Amino acid sequence: MTPETVLEISNNAIVTLLWITMPIMVVALGSGLLIALFQALTSIQEMTLTFVPKIVLVFLSLLFVMPWMAEKMNLLTIQLFDQIVAVGGG
Numbered sequence: 001m002t003p004e005t006v007l008e009i010s011n012n013a014i015v016t017l018l019w020i021t022m023p024i025m026v027v028a029l030g031s032g033l034l035i036a037l038f039q040a041l042t043s044i045q046e047m048t049l050t051f052v053p054k055i056v057l058v059f060l061s062l063l064f065v066m067p068w069m070a071e072k073m074n075l076l077t078i079q080l081f082d083q084i085v086a087v088g089g090g
Contacts, residue, residue, distance in 0.1 A: 001087050009083065016076045020069045027061040028054060 031054045039045060 005083070005087070009080065012076060012079065016072055020072055023065045024058060024061055028058050031057045 032050070035050055035053055039049065
């Protein structure tokens with residue numbers, strides 16, 4: 001296995017990781033900003049107000065995005081297996 005192949009595999013894995021986690025991070029960031037704005041406008045400093053809605057929104061977004069995430073991971077796994085077969089010569 002050449003260093004270029006290792007770099008390509010690593011690059012594909014990192015890019016896939018970033019694409020898979022991006023929707024969840026955007027939901028967490030957006031909900032956190034909205035909750036912080038609400039707390040600043042109303043002067044409510046309840047700690048559970050920051051965590052509970054964010055956790056619920058992240059779990060709901062996971063329910064909707066999970067099939068897409070699984071498909072992306074499946075494609076990466078198939079590519080890795082194909083590269084393993086190509087390197088093995090089988």
